[in-house]
Amino acid sequence: MEQQNSTSLDPNTIPKDNQETEAQSSIRSLRELIDLVTGRGFKPELEEESGFAEILPFPFLALVGQMEMRLALLLSLINPAVSGVLLIGPRGTGKTTAVRSLINLLPDIERSTCFYGCLPEDVEIGGIDTICPDCAKKYAEGKPLTKTEKARIVELPLNARLEDVVGGLDEHAVAHERFRLKRGILSLADQNILYIDEVNLLADEIVDAILDAAAQGSYTIRRGQFSATYKANFTLIGSMNPEEGNLRPQILDRFGLRVIVRGLSSAQERLDAYRRVAAYRRSPRRVVTQFYQETELARIELQEARNLLPRVILPDEVARKGIQMIQALQIDSLRAEITMFEAARAYAAADGRSVVSQEDIRIVAPMALRLRRSSFMTKYFEDRSREEKELLATIEQTIPESTSQIG
Numbered sequence: 001m002e003q004q005n006s007t008s009l010d011p012n013t014i015p016k017d018n019q020e021t022e023a024q025s026s027i028r029s030l031r032e033l034i035d036l037v038t039g040r041g042f043k044p045e046l047e048e049e050s051g052f053a054e055i056l057p058f059p060f061l062a063l064v065g066q067m068e069m070r071l072a073l074l075l076s077l078i079n080p081a082v083s084g085v086l087l088i089g090p091r092g093t094g095k096t097t098a099v100r101s102l103i104n105l106l107p108d109i110e111r112s113t114c115f116y117g118c119l120p121e122d123v124e125i126g127g128i129d130t131i132c133p134d135c136a137k138k139y140a141e142g143k144p145l146t147k148t149e150k151a152r153i154v155e156l157p158l159n160a161r162l163e164d165v166v167g168g169l170d171e172h173a174v175a176h177e178r179f180r181l182k183r184g185i186l187s188l189a190d191q192n193i194l195y196i197d198e199v200n201l202l203a204d205e206i207v208d209a210i211l212d213a214a215a216q217g218s219y220t221i222r223r224g225q226f227s228a229t230y231k232a233n234f235t236l237i238g239s240m241n242p243e244e245g246n247l248r249p250q251i252l253d254r255f256g257l258r259v260i261v262r263g264l265s266s267a268q269e270r271l272d273a274y275r276r277v278a279a280y281r282r283s284p285r286r287v288v289t290q291f292y293q294e295t296e297l298a299r300i301e302l303q304e305a306r307n308l309l310p311r312v313i314l315p316d317e318v319a320r321k322g323i324q325m326i327q328a329l330q331i332d333s334l335r336a337e338i339t340m341f342e343a344a345r346a347y348a349a350a351d352g353r354s355v356v357s358q359e360d361i362r363i364v365a366p367m368a369l370r371l372r373r374s375s376f377m378t379k380y381f382e383d384r385s386r387e388e389k390e391l392l393a394t395i396e397q398t399i400p401e402s403t404s405q406i407g
């Protein structure tokens with residue numbers, strides 16, 4: 001596990017055991033100095049087994065511009081029913097940075113301490129045989145199988161196989177003449193964010209498995225006589241570069257919010273973004289510290305919005321306006337209104353209101369409705385309607401209605 005290198009201490013001069021402690025205490029005293037100067041008291045927790053980038057991602061609140069992308073991401077965290085976000089744009093527009101920056105806004109979760117991800121609810125649902133022997137022992141002794149942890153952003157590797165995603169037979173256990181199923185990436189994503197970069201390059205069977213699990217909040221795998229069902233409640237975020245290929249319309253339809261991410265257009269924004277990124281490269285810790293208080297506040301507000309969400313109602317007259325818009329745009333998929341209304345509820349909750357207004361709909365409509373119209377279906381319906389007219393005209397010409405009535 002690589003530790004951070006944000007210290008100039010020469011590792012060769014320090015005995016290995018003390019290296020980490022020395023390095024940390026040196027950083028700490030420097031930070032304390034900064035804290036004293038700036039009046040801040042930031043004490044980030046160091047996580048074991050984490051890369052540097054994971055410990056100190058670029059702060060969400062330090063992102064410059066890209067308001068629609070940031071709003072879409074926040075709404076998807078407040079209300080999972082918006083069915084995720086798809087970020088569409090060229091490379092280098094900050095899509096991945098923005099997704100990773102969400103980590104500090106997420107509330108803590110309860111996670112299994114076991115490699116296999118055994119949970120007490122597995123026992124409640126499927127009995128003691130559904131967890132591994134070590135966990136079964138712990139469970140019997142009344143010891144916890146989970147611990148409170150920070151939420152994670154699980155990034156799906158582009159070379160992931162279906163078996164990695166949904167899990168499969170545990171070869172190690174098979175070698176010991178035991179049969180058990182191994183969890184996949186989807187179950188690791190439970191309660192977390194699942195991020196698929198370049199989702200348009202992923203094999204169809206994998207995308208389908210992920211979207212099905214995302215829709216159901218769980219998934220079942222079967223291998224011969226064995227089957228297991230895992231929880232998979234996650235916020236799905238995908239990104240794609242349209243220069244590298246399209247996404248099948250059926251898949252596109254299943255992503256709730258769609259954001260077109262362009263490069264920053266204003267010169268001032270570009271300069272601000274450059275300065276922040278440069279500052280972050282020099283000292284991630286300093287930038288994270290600068291935004292620490294705002295980040296904490298945003299995290300609390302996000303949790304409050306989540307708490308308020310179940311009580312947020314959508315009045316009929318507001319819903320009718322939304323439907324009117326969808327009909328005027330000739331969008332067929334019912335997912336359009338589900339996403340639009342759920343995003344509007346999340347927006348109202350974020351604003352501390354329990355009633356959705358027309359204005360909320362107006363704000364979220366572009367990201368919920370864009371790329372919903374299928375040019376294929378539009379042409380198909382136009383062709384059918386032309387055919388229908390010709391058909392009726394020919395029938396009328398051959399057997400006029402008046403003739404048939406008289407005859």
Ligand SMILES: [Zn+2]
Pocket residue numbers: 114115116117118131132133134135136
């Ligand atoms: Zn276990």
